[in-house]
Amino acid sequence: WAPARVLTPVLLGFAASGTQSSADSNPRRPPAPPRPAANRGASKSTATACCPPFISTAASVRQDMADASSESLSEYYDIVSKVFGCEAEGFRFYNKYALEKGFSVRKTYVEWDKSNQEICLRKLVCSREGFREAKYMNREDRKRRPRDVSCVGCKAKMVIAQDNESGYWYVKDFIDEHNHPLAPKDLCCLLRSHRRISDEQKADIVEMEIAGIRKHQIMDIMEMQYGGYDKVGFTPRDIYNFCYRYKRETIGAGDAEMVISHFKAIQQRDPEFFFKYLVDGEGHLNGLFWCDSQSRLDYEAFGDVVVFDSTYRTNRYNMPFVPFVGLNHHRSTVIFGCRIISHETSEAYEWMLRNFLLAMGQKQPISVITDGDLAMQRAIRVVWTNSNHRLCVWHIEQNIIRNLHDDAVKEEFRTLMYDCCSAQQLERKWVQFLERNQVKSEESWLHQMYQMRKLWCAAYQVGRCFLGLRSNQRSESLNSKLHTHLNGQMTLFGMVQHYDHCLSDLRRNEAILDIVALQTVPFTDAHASIYEKEAARYFTPTIFYLVKWSIHAANNCIVTEILDSCDVISYVVAKKDRRETRFNVNCEFNDESLYRISCSCRKLECFGIPCSHIFHVLAICQEGRLPRCCVNRRWTKMAKCAMNPTRKSTTYEYSLILQRYRELRKLSHAASFRAAQSSESYQRLKRVLCEDLANKDMVGADNEGIRVGPILPRTIEPEFENTENVLDPIRVPGRGAPKKRMKCINEQKKKRSTVKCGHCKVEGHNRRTCLKAKEVEIISSTMLDSDVSD
Numbered sequence: 034w035a036p037a038r039v040l041t042p043v044l045l046g047f048a049a050s051g052t053q054s055s056a057d058s059n060p061r062r063p064p065a066p067p068r069p070a071a072n073r074g075a076s077k078s079t080a081t082a083c084c085p086p087f088i089s090t091a092a093s094v095r096q097d098m099a100d101a102s103s104e105s106l107s108e109y110y111d112i113v114s115k116v117f118g119c120e121a122e123g124f125r126f127y128n129k130y131a132l133e134k135g136f137s138v139r140k141t142y143v144e145w146d147k148s149n150q151e152i153c154l155r156k157l158v159c160s161r162e163g164f165r166e167a168k169y170m171n172r173e174d175r176k177r178r179p180r181d182v183s184c185v186g187c188k189a190k191m192v193i194a195q196d197n198e199s200g201y202w203y204v205k206d207f208i209d210e211h212n213h214p215l216a217p218k219d220l221c222c223l224l225r226s227h228r229r230i231s232d233e234q235k236a237d238i239v240e241m242e243i244a245g246i247r248k249h250q251i252m253d254i255m256e257m258q259y260g261g262y263d264k265v266g267f268t269p270r271d272i273y274n275f276c277y278r279y280k281r282e283t284i285g286a287g288d289a290e291m292v293i294s295h296f297k298a299i300q301q302r303d304p305e306f307f308f309k310y311l312v313d314g315e316g317h318l319n320g321l322f323w324c325d326s327q328s329r330l331d332y333e334a335f336g337d338v339v340v341f342d343s344t345y346r347t348n349r350y351n352m353p354f355v356p357f358v359g360l361n362h363h364r365s366t367v368i369f370g371c372r373i374i375s376h377e378t379s380e381a382y383e384w385m386l387r388n389f390l391l392a393m394g395q396k397q398p399i400s401v402i403t404d405g406d407l408a409m410q411r412a413i414r415v416v417w418t419n420s421n422h423r424l425c426v427w428h429i430e431q432n433i434i435r436n437l438h439d440d441a442v443k444e445e446f447r448t449l450m451y452d453c454c455s456a457q458q459l460e461r462k463w464v465q466f467l468e469r470n471q472v473k474s475e476e477s478w479l480h481q482m483y484q485m486r487k488l489w490c491a492a493y494q495v496g497r498c499f500l501g502l503r504s505n506q507r508s509e510s511l512n513s514k515l516h517t518h519l520n521g522q523m524t525l526f527g528m529v530q531h532y533d534h535c536l537s538d539l540r541r542n543e544a545i546l547d548i549v550a551l552q553t554v555p556f557t558d559a560h561a562s563i564y565e566k567e568a569a570r571y572f573t574p575t576i577f578y579l580v581k582w583s584i585h586a587a588n589n590c591i592v593t594e595i596l597d598s599c600d601v602i603s604y605v606v607a608k609k610d611r612r613e614t615r616f617n618v619n620c621e622f623n624d625e626s627l628y629r630i631s632c633s634c635r636k637l638e639c640f641g642i643p644c645s646h647i648f649h650v651l652a653i654c655q656e657g658r659l660p661r662c663c664v665n666r667r668w669t670k671m672a673k674c675a676m677n678p679t680r681k682s683t684t685y686e687y688s689l690i691l692q693r694y695r696e697l698r699k700l701s702h703a704a705s706f707r708a709a710q711s712s713e714s715y716q717r718l719k720r721v722l723c724e725d726l727a728n729k730d731m732v733g734a735d736n737e738g739i740r741v742g743p744i745l746p747r748t749i750e751p752e753f754e755n756t757e758n759v760l761d762p763i764r765v766p767g768r769g770a771p772k773k774r775m776k777c778i779n780e781q782k783k784k785r786s787t788v789k790c791g792h793c794k795v796e797g798h799n800r801r802t803c804l805k806a807k808e809v810e811i812i813s814s815t816m817l818d819s820d821v822s823d
Contacts, residue, residue: 109207112191117202120155123193127157128226135215136160136189137224152195154205159189160225161213185213222263230267230275232741233698236691238272239279239742245534248272279742284526288349289318289759291526296323305329307392310759311384317760320381321525322388324357324370327540330676332369332393335361335667337498339369339398342425342505348523350762353377356532357389360500362672363546363575368536369393373525375765382412390416399498402505404428410488421497424489426450427504429482436478442470446479451491459492496635525762550574550670555581564648567659576668579642586645592653604653606632606646618650627660641665688740 112130117123124140131138137160144154163184172179192206221227230238234255241251252269259265284291296308305326311319324332341357348354352373361367370392372385390397400421403409405428413422429450437443449462463483472479487493523531555569555577568580593615594605604618621629630651631637636644643663651660666672687695708714789796792806800806 113204113207115204117193120152120193120202123155123202124157127191132221132227135217135221136211138226154192154194157191157193159187159211161185161187162190187211187213219263222266223268228267228271230271233694234266235275235741236694238275242276243530243534243742245531248276280524280527283742284524287759288524288526288761292321292529293759295526295529299325309388312759315760316758318762319376320372320374320384322370322372322385322392324392328369329392330673331361331367332359332396334673334676335359335367336369336393336396337399337667338402338500338502339400340402340502340505342404348525348528349764350375350525351765352762354528360502361543362573362668362670363543363550365543365546366539367543368539371532375762377406377408379408379411382409383416386412386416402499402502404505421494421499422488423494423499423503424485425505426489429489432478450489453491453495456492459490496638498639498641501640546573562652563657564651564659571659571664571669573668573670576642583643583645584648587648587652590645590649592649604650606649616646618646620650620654627654627656627662629662630660637663641668687743691741
């Protein structure tokens with residue numbers, strides 16, 4: 034490589050000291066007062082002390098002008114004659130010049146005016162100017178790999194100064210001498226000073242990050258929109274740095290304080306928004322519960338079964354993140370509220386459940402499904418006294434694999450777990466199972482599960498309303514969705530943002546299912562029964578197909594006996610292929626009309642859906658319509674008709690500038706696509722946009738203070754500053770493994786595996802240390818040597 038072309042600063046001295054320089058001939062340049070020769074930009078090395086200044090300067094100028102081409106002189110005169118309205122304009126000019134040449138620019142030396150209020154001189158240099166200090170080069174206590182050396186003492190620079198009279202900035206010194214190779218044109222966009230995330234790009238990045246898009250995916254989207262990495266203007270590392278700075282700015286006043294201020298701002302916009310927080314004696318956040326108005330309406334309609342799980346801890350403070358979820362009328366997940374709590378104690382869970390009841394108007398759920406946390410079980414018994422409690426079957430299955438190692442014992446345990454026999458029969462089976470496997474220790478896992486059998490055995494849950502749920506997979510699925518966007522360094526405010534995004538997704542899906550259910554009717558055959566046609570009209574499509582299966586399964590039923598009394602008629606129904614299993618269907622009449630029907634299988638009470646036995650009896654009774662007692666309102670299309678839904682696409686407030694930007698962006702996308710279809714429209718729209726951008730540059734607007742994301746609550750409500758200061762939570766240590774592992778049945782100590790030699794098959798040594806193997810090698814080598822000598 035060869036050094037870059039040198040334009041000596043002597044030419045600047047000639048331009049400044051001549052009768053009329055190119056800078057003076059520029060009509061934009063203000064008349065500058067005469068300056069000393071030392072400030073004219075001439076290098077000290079170009080002046081000779083033994084010669085008069087005029088002769089030495091003229092000789093140097095003639096020599097340089099003879100060597101320099103006319104193109105170089107023209108470019109040089111154009112640069113030194115530039116006048117800028119402000120310092121930022123001078124930097125943009127030099128940075129643009131550096132982009133064309135292939136180097137990067139940075140700011141270094143600066144001088145202030147006499148009042149120390151404004152900058153009057155700025156030195157712009159090549160990014161490879163200077164050298165790394167010796168103390169960093171010879172450091173011995175280095176713990177990490179040092180950065181690559183980029184400073185090589187490059188002399189290229191441009192100094193701009195402000196004229197005191199006019200206020201304009203002019204070029205005081207300029208050197209275009211580089212001692213390093215310049216970057217090719219296709220790589221110049223990756224240099225540091227040429228990478229910048231614009232304000233509109235920042236707004237788009239924040240929107241995509243809140244939507245859960247990963248940062249490397251944001252870069253891919255940007256490249257597709259702009260047409261390549263060289264047109265984006267930044268790198269993936271710049272996105273990571275910007276997101277980190279944005280996060281740090283967002284929670285500058287404290288993570289917990291930011292979350293509480295955010296909730297207070299929401300509460301002002303939505304008076305039905307509910308939240309409570311708990312602090313310890315030192316002011317650290319210990320617990321937080323919140324739910325919005327739509328969640329409270331959903332609980333009013335679908336709060337019969339609640340599922341929650343406290344095993345999810347992906348955040349900076351290792352605090353359990355627990356969403357309260359249930360099923361809506363489409364059998365989709367619906368969120369009733371969320372809580373974050375530090376210590377998993379009975380008192381903490383009681384505080385959480387009491388606040389849940391306070392938010393929901395003291396309405397307790399019919400049934401609740403949780404994991405096997407003992408503190409949670411005690412809290413539910415104290416607070417939700419009227420609720421049926423069930424342990425998650427999925428967690429029990431995991432414990433079976435972890436604690437039972439005999440396949441036969443596992444299958445027998447699962448039989449006891451899913452058996453729907455009577456409680457007396459189950460007790461006899463349990464006693465026989467424990468005696469057969471010699472379970473006597475109270476510390477064994479089987480004995481402890483036997484003590485909690487009423488919380489997980491199906492025999493004790495018969496007739497209780499769980500809507501077909503046996504595990505907390507609804508909560509686990511929501512946690513899985515959150516887990517794809519969260520990490521161990523996630524702040525509380527960031528976690529709340531992602532929770533709101535997941536909540537918005539669920540409500541969008543519910544809105545789509547609602548409009549489909551209201552505008553369409555599931556298909557039914559022409560010869561379908563009246564019950565099937567009315568079910569298609571009443572139930573949502575998802576529930577209709579479950580009801581339809583029961584209607585068709587009624588054809589496989591048969592009535593074996595009819596018991597008649599005053600107002601109740603009992604039908605004994607069985608399946609044609611399993612007549613030994615019988616169910617009693619009781620029909621209650623009022624004025625010769627059916628107003629109540631029930632079956633001993635309890636499917637109508639547990640699932641809210643009529644069973645096949647009921648539909649078979651209805652056909653025998655020749656009911657001309659589907660009775661109202663068979664239609665559970667929570668599964669119908671009109672489940673929420675009495676409530677005014679408050680669905681919102683976003684839970685954040687944006688500044689007026691960003692609202693205008695969104696509207697203009699939407700219009701510009703449509704206008705740009707339409708204008709791109711013809712060359713004339715394209716040129717016209719491009720000219721209009723370029724003129725608008727040029728006007729903006731001439732004004733020199735600085736948008737550093739624009740908030741590119743949601744408005745921070747403290748910026749819109751100054752009275753929040755007077756609230757009590759809530760400190761960030763203290764990181765909760767992991768619970769870890771139990772101190773004493775529960776014993777398993779038929780547990781035997783595993784013998785330590787012994788080493789077995791692969792040569793002699795004797796235990797205690799391996800092939801490398803085997804004496805017989807060494808003897809064989811010695812004999813073989815001796816025979817080989819004798820053969821070679823022969």
